[in-house]
Amino acid sequence: GAVVSQHPSRVICKSGTSVKIECRSLDFQATTMFWYRQFPKQSLMLMATSNEGSKATYEQGVEKDKFLINHASLTLSTLTVTSAHPEDSSFYICSARARRERGYEQYFGPGTRLTVT
Amino acid sequence: GQQLNQSPQSMFIQEGEDVSMNCTSSSIFNTWLWYKQEPGEGPVLLIALYKAGELTSNGRLTAQFGITRKDSFLNISASIPSDVGIYFCAGRDVSGTYKYIFGTGTRLKVLA
Numbered sequence: 127g128a129v130v131s132q133h134p135s136r137v138i139c140k141s142g143t144s145v146k147i148e149c150r151s152l153d154f155q156a157t158t159m160f161w162y163r164q165f166p167k168q169s170l171m172l173m174a175t176s177n178e179g180s181k182a183t184y185e186q187g188v189e190k191d192k193f194l195i196n197h198a199s200l201t202l203s204t205l206t207v208t209s210a211h212p213e214d215s216s217f218y219i220c221s222a223r224a225r226r227e228r229g230y231e232q233y234f235g236p237g238t239r240l241t242v243t
Numbered sequence: 244g245q246q247l248n249q250s251p252q253s254m255f256i257q258e259g260e261d262v263s264m265n266c267t268s269s270s271i272f273n274t275w276l277w278y279k280q281e282p283g284e285g286p287v288l289l290i291a292l293y294k295a296g297e298l299t300s301n302g303r304l305t306a307q308f309g310i311t312r313k314d315s316f317l318n319i320s321a322s323i324p325s326d327v328g329i330y331f332c333a334g335r336d337v338s339g340t341y342k343y344i345f346g347t348g349t350r351l352k353v354l355a
Contacts, residue, residue, distance in 0.1 A: 128288075130285075132285070158341060160342075167350075168348075169331065169345050169346065169347045169348050170286070170331070170345045172342065172345075175341075175342065217283075219285045219286075221285075223341065226291070228291070228293045229273075229274050229291070229293045230274070230335070230341065231276060231288060231291050232276065232288070232333070232343055233288060234278070234285035234286045234287070234288075235285050236284050236285045237283070237284060237285045239283070
């Protein structure tokens with residue numbers, strides 16, 4: 127159990143366009159999902175926390191108007207990168223919080239490689 | 244954002260050797276998670292720890308929740324080439340926040 131999928135796995139877009147990335151928890155419900163960004167050879171940087179049925183909570187320095195997050199259901203959260211620029215090129219990874227017998231655990235999706243040309 | 248101190252940053256070891264890495268925090272945590280990430284993929288959860296002093300194994304991997312609640316250790320015994328990857332610790336502090344803080348990662352390379 128605790129499988130998280132992401133789509134697409136890779137996307138190339140032109141500067142100025144918008145890109146939507148989907149994150150789904152396949153075998154459990156997730157009221158909370160997280161979106162991370164990872165640069166080469168670096169750790170995971172939390173961008174925002176996505177809460178089902180309410181507005182996302184963004185980390186300091188992350189532009190909420192640029193990175194739109196929608197948590198439409200208990201199994202789906204989407205991240206839309208609006209008016210993408212080359213500096214937005216990165217590896218975006220989502221994770222979903224799962225309640226386990228002893229506590230909460232986070233399960234990650236496989237990531238989405240975004241390249242903006 | 245805030246990060247944990249994880250060491251070592253990288254390790255080059257011979258196949259068959261044991262590996263040890265750790266994470267330390269300035270604050271007390273109530274949960275520790277250990278992940279492995281391979282190139283181009285998302286992190287995979289290896290072990291979850293919920294209690295100070297807890298020692299948990301997953302195959303050749305063993306992790307411990309430090310008794311001070313400010314650190315955690317991950318050991319890999321008899322390493323094999325497929326152990327290659329980046330290992331991250333993640334901790335959840337006692338303030339009640341649901342967010343996990345991630346370590347800076349330990350990059351492991353195994354020489355056959």
